[in-house]
Amino acid sequence: MVQQDGQAALPEASDVGLTSAQAAQRLAAGLGNDVPVRASRTVGQIIRANVFTRINAMVAVLFGVIAVIGPVQDGLFALVIVINTLVGIVQELRAKKTLDSLAIINAARPRVVRDGVAVEVRPQEVVLDDVIELGSGDQAVVDGVVVSASGLEVDESLLTGEADPVLKQPGDPILSGSFVVAGSGRFRATRVGRDAYAARITEEASRFSLVRSELRSGVDRILRFITWLLFPIGGLLLYSQLFLDAHVTAEVSAGGTISGPFADALRGTVAALVSMVPEGLVLLISIAFAVGVIRLGRRRCLVQELPAIEGLARVDVVCTDKTGTLTEAGMRLAEVRPLDAAADADALTEVLAALAAADPHPNPSMAAIRDSCGTPPDWPVAAVRPFSSARRWSGASFTTPQGKQHWVLGAPEVLADADSPAVAAAARTAAQGLRVLLLGRADAAVDGPHQVIPMALVVLEQRVRPDSAPTLDYFARQDVAVKVVSGDNAASVAAVAHTLGLPGADQPVDARDLAPQDADFAEKVEKATVFGRVSPEQKRSMVAALQQHGHTVAMTGDGVNDVLALKEADIGVAMGSGSPAARSVAQIVLLDDRFATLPHVVAEGRRVIGNIERVANLFLTKTVYSMTMATVVSLLAVAYPFFPRHATLINAVTFGIPSFFLALAPTTERARPGFVARTLRLAVPAGLVSGLAAMTTYFLVLDGADTPTLADRTAVLITLCATTLWVLLLVARPYVWWKAVLVAAMVGLLLAALLTPVGQAFFALDMSDPAAVGTALAVAGVAAAIITVIRVVDARWLSRERDTRDS
Incomplete structure (x- = not known):
């Protein structure tokens, strides 16, 4: 009998496996392999992650101020946050449903001996003392001891870093996470669940996670910088609005709304701070990734790590096996x-x-x-x-x-x-x-x-797969090099590649003539297209050599011989029918085994990254112009030109609503490094010019008065909206019909607010001063011209830098 701590004695197991009754007893006693399945975040984690954010906390505080002083229109910005958060939760829950269903399909199914017969079970159904069968490509899900072996060779490199296969004999240990490269055998489970050697690593690696990436780390750096600027600028603005004018007083109307200079000062401070916060940026990144996961899921593509979408957008070399792929x-x-x-x-x-x-x-x-x-x-x-x-x-x-x-x-x-x-x-x-x-x-x-x-x-x-040739042709058009890396005879591989029209197929390389330690190894790998008789170690070395040359490498494969290269590559892509070991280390699994799905994955990655960059340009432009205006207002000790409802209108028609559509638009441009620098190169000058243009209009229409009228505030709003809509047009390129409709719709919404009695009353607008409106449009025109010149000069400078680097 087996005695466990705090548990009743269990029947002894034999090396021929357990009975179903014995397995059930062990499972009931808590001796199962209770490592969580590969899964997305729980529903509770998704809700908490979307609701309890730093940005939402800041907005809640600002809304609390408006809730006290009123009116309700000035609190509309909080409603936008609520809608954004709900949209984020719904999209991530949809992504979770897609991922969880695909993860179940992709999960390893170990074969355990029950009642003398080998049957497939879920990894969580393996119990202590189970006898588990292993064959080539299988991965051990628990620790154990070999009970029988026929030429059983195990690769433990994913755990120990040692690449040489280990020949296993009865009595030898088997570690979870290792995989079989040759032979077959059986082993008895001695440690299961979190007691297993690789359980912690496996649990973390198996969990669908938002690990760090250039995109996310870049956005985090930008947000940290904004946060540090927000406090001094916001504090200075608050001080200037509330305390520099000794005559600031508050009046309470009969309806409970606080009015007077004091209330206007508070509203102006809230309006400035709300505009400084890029409230939708992080949300739209999550939505873009979630929608990408859902779209790829419809193509039977399991994304096991979100940054894999970003990585594929940057890929410029695809290494692929021949058999099972082409x-x-x-x-x-x-x-x-x-x-x-x-x-x-x-x-x-x-x-x-x-x-x-x-x-x-x-x-x-x-x-x-x-x-x-x-x-x-x-x-x-x-x-x-x-x-x-x-x-x-x-x-x-x-x-x-x-x-x-x-x-x-x-x-x-x-x-x-x-x-x-x-x-x-x-x-x-x-x-x-x-x-x-x-x-x-x-x-x-x-x-x-x-x-x-x-x-x-x-x-x-x-x-040959009928979709292989169109897939290779797609990569050629997208400037993505394809290298066929196979263990087959080089001439055979070249013949297949030649029939598919792959450039360089007429000069295959026999990898037995290549040695990773040779000085020219990386250059040979860079130049050639087709490689035959490639060993698993050489595949990994080839991927590493390409990475050293500055390439972002995707590796596709389905066999145990591809595992090391899949792990080494920037993006590992495994076939769904491939070995469990290959699927476990890959970031992306093509469940339908179609190589032709890969272009859709690459295109989805480019769509996500390109659109997030566009959206980041918009939101950071808003942050920069808000900080510019707040700084000028604070230094000159004048009233802030906007109420919070004005900021809500500006943010909605210029950035908020358009960004949701732009974040989901198609794009084919390959993502490039330098996300932060590229984003700031447009956002900072555009934001500075927009903010200064708005303040120029403000001082022109204010004309020395101490307090702005609604007509003055409206003129500043027109200048800022016109200028930032022009920034939207620049960011939205290339132009297609729906983008024109989108911009026209935003102009229509703005005009409805400006020209209709309902809009004017709700948003506190006044169009009765034609001179102020004319001044606003003239200043906006000059600002748009300046932004365009900056954009053109910067684009030419970037092009010249790129040409110099390529040459």
Whole structure:
């Protein structure tokens, strides 16, 4: 009996697995693998994250001031925050629903032995003492001890950093997070849940998270800077509005509304502070990401980390495997071609059937052989050497009626001498785009030293995916380089790439001639397009070399041989039918196995990043012009020209409403580094010019008076709206019909507020002074011209810098 702390004794487990009753007892006793599934934030976390923010707290305080002094129109800015927050919550809940449903599909399904039969269960259903089966590409979900092994080789690099596979024998430990690169076996779970070695790492890595990215860190830096400026500017403004005028007094109307200079000073302070806060920027980033997740989810694409969307927008090199990506995963045995005319083709086919039967977890090549070679002979297996990507061959020793026989199957270049006729014949066949393996007879057991005599070429047909060529063409148009990195024969890979029209396919590189330690390794990887006979370690080194050359690299793959490169790449993209190990380390999983989905993922990333940059330009322009106006007002000790309701109207028609539409617009421009610098280069000058233009109009129409009239305030509002709408037009490029409609609609809303009696009464506007309106429009025209000149000069300067850098 097994005695657990605080638990009743449980029946002893055996190495042949648990019964269903024993498993249920352990699960009830809390001995299950209670590590959370990959999931988004909980509903409560989503609501708290959207409601209890620093910006919402600031707005709530400002609304509290307006709630005391009134009127209600001046508190409209709080309603905007409420709507924005609700929209954010709804979008993130939609994204959560999409992610959770896709995560369930993508979750690993370990095979445990229950009642003597191997069955698939959820990782959370594994219990202490369960016996778990492992095959090539499987990842251990708990810690345990090996109870049986057949050439079981385990890669623990994701845990220890050591890349060399470890041969496991009965009694050896298995760590959660490690994955099988060759062979098969069973192990008994000794530590489950949070007791397992990699449980904490796995839980954090498996959780859908908003980890740091250039975009988010850039926005955070901007917001911190704004916060630091907000307090001194806001304090100075408050002091100037309330205390510099000794005659500021408050009056309370019959309806309870506080009026008089004191109330106007408070309202002006609130209006300035509300405009300084970029209240919608963080929200719109979250919405843009959430909508991106939902759109990709509809294409059966699981985004396991949000910054993966951003990363794909920056990708300029895509490294892809051939089998299962450019070609369909399934293969067909086309021919068994004896190398000796005297050899019996039927006998060789019988050997192939025996080799396939000796492999409990065949790879796609061996599966095709198994499906084509019929019933295997009843030959006892004396020794076995399972396939691994590093060795590139597998084999088995049999006891046959004719005696001991030792057979191997793998890459011709590995099993035979480079100058042998077999290798030459294999190369000619591979050049036709076929996959060619060599069947050889060994002179000794395959699990020890031996020599190989080539016996036959095994030719496999692969079907090119019909959507591969359009996908490669899309990347070419988008200036994204595609490199095919495959473990197959270089000539075979080149033939497939050539049929797809991939540039550089006529000059394939055999990776056996490449060494990561060579001085020119990175340059060769940079120049070539097609690589064959690439080992898992070389794939990782190639990705690292491209990154060292300044590239943002996406790696696609589906096999255990791709895991190291997927982990090394900026963005790892795994196929849904790929190995559990590959899916677990990838940031993006294409659940429908369609390489053609990748362009949509890239386009979605570009849409998100490009539009967030546009939105950031708008909101930061608003912050800069508000700070500029507040500073001028404070230094000159004049009344602030706006009430909060004016600020609400300006923010809504110039930035607030348009930003929601711009944040979801399509764009194809590749994202580039330098988000903060690019954003500030437009926002700071545009904000300064807009703020100074507004204050210029203010002083012109005020004409020495101590207190602005509603007509004066309206004139300043017109100048600021006209100028910032022009900034909106500059940011909204390239122009399409719906953007023109959007800007026209905002102009219409502004005119409705300015010209209708209801709008004038609600927003406290007065258009009765034609001279003030004319002054406002004239100043706005000059300001728009200045902003345009700054924009054009800056664009030319950036273009010149980019040309210099590229040359």
